[in-house]
Amino acid sequence: MITPRQDAWPISEVARMAGVSSRTLRHYEERGLVSPAFTGTNGYRFYGMDELLRLQRILLLRRLGLGLEEIARILAGQTDEMEALAVHQRWLQEESLRLTHMAEAVQATLEMLMQGGTMDAQELFRGFSENPYEEEARQRWGDARVEASQARLTSLGTDRQRELLQEAQVINTELAACLRAHLAPSDTRVSAAVARHYRWVCAGWTPDRDAYKALGSMYVQDGRFTAFYDREAPGLAAYLSTAIDAWADANL
Numbered sequence: 001m002i003t004p005r006q007d008a009w010p011i012s013e014v015a016r017m018a019g020v021s022s023r024t025l026r027h028y029e030e031r032g033l034v035s036p037a038f039t040g041t042n043g044y045r046f047y048g049m050d051e052l053l054r055l056q057r058i059l060l061l062r063r064l065g066l067g068l069e070e071i072a073r074i075l076a077g078q079t080d081e082m083e084a085l086a087v088h089q090r091w092l093q094e095e096s097l098r099l100t101h102m103a104e105a106v107q108a109t110l111e112m113l114m115q116g117g118t119m120d121a122q123e124l125f126r127g128f129s130e131n132p133y134e135e136e137a138r139q140r141w142g143d144a145r146v147e148a149s150q151a152r153l154t155s156l157g158t159d160r161q162r163e164l165l166q167e168a169q170v171i172n173t174e175l176a177a178c179l180r181a182h183l184a185p186s187d188t189r190v191s192a193a194v195a196r197h198y199r200w201v202c203a204g205w206t207p208d209r210d211a212y213k214a215l216g217s218m219y220v221q222d223g224r225f226t227a228f229y230d231r232e233a234p235g236l237a238a239y240l241s242t243a244i245d246a247w248a249d250a251n252l
Contacts, residue, residue: 008037008046018055025055031068033058033075164203171197175240176233185243194247197240209252216244 015022025045029035034054036045047055054075061071174193183190198212207215219225219237229237 008048009052010040011036011045011047014047014052014055018059020059028055028058028068031072033068033072164200167196167200171200172229172232172236175243176236179233179236179239185239186246190243191247191250194240194243195251197244198247198251209248212248212252213245216241216248 009017011022011025015025018025025034029045034047034051037048037051038046040046057075058071061074171193175190175197178187178190178193201207201212201215219229220241226237229240
């Protein structure tokens with residue numbers, strides 16, 4: 001017979017500590033996310049420290065807004081516990097900084113209203129910024145993919161995000177130079193720039209051939225994207241879209 005150990009906690013205690021219901025824990029077990037270490041003679045489920053650590057990861061990913069299917073995929077690919085915790089820590093630090101900025105903005109607004117003064121309009125929204133394309137992306141690719149991409153980008157940290165912005169500008173400048181040089185979209189120099197663009201996209205998500213080509217089409221179909229790229233060079237959005245088609249067919 002199996003009896004409880006001193007280093008194990010019953011499901012009711014785990015539910016209390018984690019702030020979830022026992023039903024939720026059983027549901028996680030049914031979905032293959034986290035199973036009890038063993039079942040006692042009374043039929044109660046018991047969880048050890050390994051299971052508690054896994055549950056912590058699940059709850060952190062849930063706080064990121066990820067669905068259970070996406071969490072299962074992430075857990076299957078994250079075998080290094082220290083690395084996984086480091087990713088969560090970076091996200092928490094970023095979120096803490098964002099909330100601090102929001103609190104500062106609200107405090108400054110309160111002081112301005114009490115004193116009857118004025119403040120920079122931009123300062124009203126420190127920490128409140130959202131991606132203007134998010135809702136459309138959710139409709140096009142689904143919540144799970146968008147949320148996974150957000151989590152992936154957030155986990156990179158501020159410095160890496162800044163590097164990605166700089167990389168995007170370098171790529172666009174190179175593509176604009178290719179366009180001005182009248183290079184064919186299949187030219188090796190253009191292909192190299194598109195390969196770099198694909199790696200840049202993969203920082204947030206990894207599209208297959210059809211998805212990457214659909215992204216290129218959106219650069220032309222969506223006037224906001226077209227305006228963004230064409231600011232670098234007139235016709236750049238269409239040029240990049242065609243180059244993406246050629247590169248994707250040859251490499252994905």
